[in-house]
Amino acid sequence: MSARILVVDDILANRRLMQAKLEAKYYSVLLAENGPHALEVAHSSAPEIILLDVMMPGMDGYEVCRQLKASPETAHIPVVMLTALSETADRVRGLDAGADDFLTKPVDDFALMSRLNALLRYNAVTNELRQREASGVKIGAFSEDEASTLNRPVNVLVVDTSPYNIKRLRDPLEQAGHRVFTLDQADGLKQSGNEKLDVVLLGMSNQGYDPLRLCAHLRTNDATRALSIIVTVDERDVDLAGRALELGASDVIQQPLAVEELLARIRTQTRRSRYVEILRNRVDRGLELSVIDQLTGLYNRRYMNNQLSLWMKRSSMGGTPLSVVSVDIDHFKKVNDVYGHEAGDRVLKEFAERIMANVRPKDIVCRPGGEEFLVIMPETGGDLACSAAERIRRAIAAETFDGGTRSASALEVTVSAGVATFLGDEDTIADMMRRADDALYKAKSAGRNQVKSLAA
Amino acid sequence: MSARILVVDDILANRRLMQAKLEAKYYSVLLAENGPHALEVAHSSAPEIILLDVMMPGMDGYEVCRQLKASPETAHIPVVMLTALSETADRVRGLDAGADDFLTKPVDDFALMSRLNALLRYNAVTNELRQREASGVKIGAFSEDEASTLNRPVNVLVVDTSPYNIKRLRDPLEQAGHRVFTLDQADGLKQSGNEKLDVVLLGMSNQGYDPLRLCAHLRTNDATRALSIIVTVDERDVDLAGRALELGASDVIQQPLAVEELLARIRTQTRRSRYVEILRNRVDRGLELSVIDQLTGLYNRRYMNNQLSLWMKRSSMGGTPLSVVSVDIDHFKKVNDVYGHEAGDRVLKEFAERIMANVRPKDIVCRPGGEEFLVIMPETGGDLACSAAERIRRAIAAETFDGGTRSASALEVTVSAGVATFLGDEDTIADMMRRADDALYKAKSAGRNQVKSLAA
Structure with missing residues (x-):
């Protein structure tokens, strides 16, 4: 694979020789004749590898290497140091300055080319990751x-x-x-x-x-x-x-x-x-943060839609059933209004934990927003989903919630839930969600703290 | 670079010959003697490349290829088809079945090895990306x-x-x-x-x-x-x-x-x-979604902290100034209580747009939560930050906001802002934020709709 290589050497003949060797293998070559020039080219032209002479007047190779490795813009570029010396102490000094490898002059062609290939492979992996600039990946x-x-x-x-x-x-x-x-x-x-x-x-x-x-x-x-x-x-x-x-x-x-x-x-x-x-x-x-609801740690609306569409496709192809349960906390607005947002948030968190403790590993629990929750139940028919929802309802009603303040330390919380089942090829996310919400509405109108499906 | 290669051929001698060639180059080799067996091995052992014979009794190579490419688990594995035929029509049929390349038997060693290398390079790029499973990247x-x-x-x-x-x-x-x-x-x-x-x-x-x-x-x-x-x-x-x-x-x-x-x-x-x-x-x-506040499109608290710590370090090293402006909408709770959450959300969105229109490209505008906003101003001293904050304040107060309903179509909105400047090495994010909040508090106590810094 070809690549752009920066050759740093104070002696013209050395630069020319190395350039000829590399160009014969179709590498493209940048040249620098001293340390400051090398730093400048490394910043402006983004070479993929730097071949760096050690003994140079003024700034020597060790110092150039240290500065390259200290700058966030160039720290990732592999540096191979070239030297006439072959003392261990010099090699250690170079490696400690951050050099990635070391070759002794005169440079053996085969050794050079195999080192370059190994470093380019390393680059191929890191570059793909480094390019993801958002979110402080760099x-x-x-x-x-x-x-x-x-x-x-x-x-x-x-x-x-x-x-x-x-x-x-x-x-x-x-x-x-x-x-x-x-x-x-x-x-x-x-x-x-x-x-x-x-x-x-x-x-x-x-x-x-x-x-x-x-x-x-x-x-x-x-x-x-x-x-x-x-x-x-x-x-x-x-x-x-x-x-x-x-x-x-x-x-x-x-x-x-x-x-x-x-x-x-x-x-x-x-x-x-x-x-x-x-x-x-x-x-x-x-990536994880982009699919997680920060308050509860459950999946957010975006992931819910992704997964729902994925499981609907799988269900269409494989013929396995699929259900969703829409869960809504009864009179949640009251908790916020009477005990404050902090108590409300604590209830939502504990609520999320209780749901998680009462579903199977394959169920996908989401919080699309506010006090609404949705559980996607793959490979699950309507009857099974109804009993799963009933288990959740009981787990919520069984024990009071701690809102974190004295007045809110034992809140009675109940939920209503609506179950919908995937109807096959013609069904859409919007339709299935609407059916789950209709069922939820039935549960609310029938007095809350209960589970309904549309058929029931 | 070494790799795991699946060789599919119905004839034992062909399998052995290819295995010997590949192992001599230190590839590790998996073998399959017919189509169904190949599909099984491809799923269970995740080969990096598949060399696939075309002419096999039962399921032929075209059909194997089609099934490999149709399955999400194996679609990314490059397939090289091997055939005694060298008719264009056969090659086109193979490519259309999803084959990545085509080699004619008897296979030339040099051609084979250079194709394998090219495909492995392609794999190196895609694997790094494919491994990011969260968020539906796969x-x-x-x-x-x-x-x-x-x-x-x-x-x-x-x-x-x-x-x-x-x-x-x-x-x-x-x-x-x-x-x-x-x-x-x-x-x-x-x-x-x-x-x-x-x-x-x-x-x-x-x-x-x-x-x-x-x-x-x-x-x-x-x-x-x-x-x-x-x-x-x-x-x-x-x-x-x-x-x-x-x-x-x-x-x-x-x-x-x-x-x-x-x-x-x-x-x-x-x-x-x-x-x-x-x-x-x-x-x-x-990654973008993980640093963005979904309502306003501004950066979230997580990114704010990342960037603030980054710019504080840069400021320490480079000696350039750094300021932050804490901006808070005056009496925002009233908008929500009187006109409802939807009107409140519309105001927040328009508010974000007006701030964005009144800062420089290098300023980083964040919404850490609720009605609080924070603008990070790199390379900016306190005086300049105060005038920038004043420009934002005026842009908000200059025109009414549209809350989206008739009663809320012309809301008077004002902001208070507090400015803090980085004090150098000993300073921390928490301290700087606290100073900005103290300044903001001064602005609120002095009657709101104004900008304060601690010194002023």
Whole structure:
């Protein structure tokens, strides 16, 4: 897949060389010759990846990276640092400045292209989420909950056939505050509840299994596909690393392992996957709020109409029955007028809880507005719906409601309910709702605190 | 990237051969030996792509495809049909049954792998959206608006250096009801407003340009990246087709062009890209609703708090001022009590419109609840905020409001407003809101219909 890549290097010949390499693979290339220029282009031209030289006069690569990652407009752009140095300390410094990856000059073409592909895949996922700007989905500030997501302990699964290798990894990881699991402990982790694995550390060289197949398996398995996979390879197995990245590995680290670098790469990968998790949660939470009535937590009118139309279609196709129950609190206006809105709101909330406690999981309880409620009952005929409505009526009348003030601490509340059943293809939402309301009206006129259907 | 692929073929040797090919590339493979079995596996195991043999005893591939595409649970899975036949009529029949692509047996490895990659990329985009289940994002039924999105005329851009080729394509496309543009007309299309290009038809062989570079350019350019790109190649340029798919082309069709096949492929591509458009709109619309007050269309309390915390942070970092104006309708309870809730709601709506007409685009107007409103004014000091609030006050008092009934057709409405300004790092949302409310209280006590800040 093609992409727009920003190349930052103070030496013209280096820029030209990298440009030629990338354009030969049909990437489109932006160029910058120093740090401030790079920051400017990153803001104005929205590159998808930045290749950043470390050693530059004036502002060096570490500082450029720090500034890119500190700005909400550019923080999401993956940065690959390029350096002539291959000291662990330099790599750790780069990763800590927020770099997503690190390549040593002269840059190996195969290594470069497989890194670019892996980063573009990551972009494809986050971009779709980031584009949802409404509702604060775009990451700006983190809430407290989100910050705790970012900072919870990291669970690392170490996959290696040598007990010696596992032990050598376990100690420094645990010292860094991570929790380490091996394959035979992974099931235990799953069973322990809401604990989630973050990173798989996968030994690629000299293993008793085919490491590429395991890598592919982790990526195609629903339970493991969202994990960060860091593979460790011997220096002579560079090709293996490239193929692992192509199959979906998130990062590669070369043996012999430098602990500091390993920890920095785990930090980077964890930050990324938790960032995606936060984006997803923001979108989902936003969508949830759009279908929920804020006072009671029941579904709102919009969702009610969606679901009703969906279930009417299913009922038409599958021939299963469908009913709705319109529920209305008797004389609710009085509660508001006599005891105030706050007492009224408390009654509505408790009312919603009692309904929820008296319906089946498949029933859809909605509050289209005010003191009206509607229960959609899929796969339910009129008689069954009437007895379900009767159960609700009794649950409301059985105990008084607490309006929260002394005078309103034991309010007698009753409801009237009207039941309507779907009549098949020709029926419409409006008609079915009107029949439910007509039945409700019958219940009200007959003295309230009762259930009626039109037939009855 | 690895993936789970379902191979459907009635002949054991064919299944084994395809399985070996795919597993060599580390795909994980599911197998089915007939149509009903394929439908079962597709539902139970959620494959990411289905390779479907056409000629099978009992239920043939066309029928399997139709049933897969008719079921909401499997409709999104790309289907590639495999056949010994290479008649255009068969391909068109497959595409019309909903197939996403077509390969002729014996299957060329390179062609197969590049098609799989292209389809997996498409999956990566749609899966992220499809997973947002709340709020009816998942495609079930289409609304009227959505159906009209699906059925609007298709705008096709034909890119070819030969006027003869262009003419040969234009006629059949226009007869099929599509609208055809050439490169020199593309600008005109852009300027004509909300018209959107759907498909680019890109000649790859014997052109005066580098077709791969153009393909990459279309995919990296913001204005064109979401387009479907169908490339046309000569039979001898199969490699070129594969590379185009790798760079992001959506589909390939071989010269000499069969018009029926071309039209079927355009239908398939357009259906796919509009499907993505509908998914995106559903997510965006859902998110929008979660931050909007349904009565007035202003932002709700949740968004107000988000934005306020965001702008306070920006103000802290950048040193620009920030103010808020708390606005409250004077004696609003009376409107409700005397003229009823409907009149009250009409007043709130018109009130919201007048505020919106009297603020700057960067101001954020919120209705946290009831008759309270809050305007967040980024990059605005206290004095400027006071004059802005004064402008709002005058706009409300200047003309009567129409409550919708004869008795309520000319209501005199006034507002009081309190202004507070951000005090820097130590300041909190709660403190700033309290200061705005204190100022508002001062305005009320001083006789209403006026603006106060705490300092004044």
